[in-house]
Amino acid sequence: GAGVSQTPSNKVTEKGKYVELRCDPISGHTALYWYRQSLGQGPEFLIYFQGTGAADDSGLPNDRFFAVRPEGSVSTLKIQRTERGDSAVYLCASSSRGGAGANVLTFGAGSRLTVL
Amino acid sequence: GQNIDQPTEMTATEGAIVQINCTYQTSGFNGLFWYQQHAGEAPTFLSYNVLDGLEEKGRFSSFLSRSKGYSYLLLKELQMKDSASYLCAVRDPGGSWGKLQFGAGTQVVVTP
Numbered sequence: 001g002a003g004v005s006q007t008p009s010n011k012v013t014e015k016g017k018y019v020e021l022r023c024d025p026i027s028g029h030t031a032l033y034w035y036r037q038s039l040g041q042g043p044e045f046l047i048y049f050q051g052t053g054a055a056d057d058s059g060l061p062n063d064r065f066f067a068v069r070p071e072g073s074v075s076t077l078k079i080q081r082t083e084r085g086d087s088a089v090y091l092c093a094s095s096s097r098g099g100a101g102a103n104v105l106t107f108g109a110g111s112r113l114t115v116l
Numbered sequence: 117g118q119n120i121d122q123p124t125e126m127t128a129t130e131g132a133i134v135q136i137n138c139t140y141q142t143s144g145f146n147g148l149f150w151y152q153q154h155a156g157e158a159p160t161f162l163s164y165n166v167l168d169g170l171e172e173k174g175r176f177s178s179f180l181s182r183s184k185g186y187s188y189l190l191l192k193e194l195q196m197k198d199s200a201s202y203l204c205a206v207r208d209p210g211g212s213w214g215k216l217q218f219g220a221g222t223q224v225v226v227t228p
Contacts, residue, residue, distance in 0.1 A: 033214050042120075048212045106161070
């Protein structure tokens with residue numbers, strides 16, 4: 001597609017529920033990233049995919065968070081047993097390669113998650 | 117880890133110049149980025165510096181001094197549409213190429 005697409009744009013859920021957030025990267029971009037942005041803060045790295053594999057998941061806060069990218073394109077971030085502290089905007093970004101250089105990230109508009 | 121500091125908010129008049137400073141403390145360095153983020157929208161790439169010096173791109177310029185752990189973003193001929201948050205980000209030297217550590221952002225308010 002023309003840009004990085006994320007759905008849903010807004011999600012309100014109750015504490016303890018399970019949520020899935022979807023990211024459709026720019027066509028042909030092999031590298032995909034998930035970041036989380038809390039109010040008044042900069043984005044915080046969660047996980048990086050190169051192709052289908054999670055090359056770096058060091059930013060996932062705990063084992064309630066999981067992400068997949070089974071066909072090397074669309075990715076889904078999954079959050080189990082949501083907590084109020086998970087409320088944030090979840091940003092997805094993609095880039096054309098995972099190697100050296102500027103490796104400019106193109107971000108989606110994000111999925112705003114609110115846990116009541 | 118890395119510590120990235122930038123001012124919380126700056127106000128300037130339309131047509132003026134504003135300089136947003138960013139300082140970082142890190143054990144290594146592999147590039148510094150500036151992104152612009154309008155409220156409720158995606159961050160968009162503005163500039164990338166990996167060597168010392170000034171990079172100019174139209175009304176926006178970015179400067180880097182690696183020895184001082186310092187960068188600034190210079191916005192010239194300010195327009196109302198420049199009202200946004202400006203994010204300074206440093207690439208993690210030990211991590212993946214798109215793994216960035218962001219500052220909290222500087223909210224720039226442009227007044228008529």
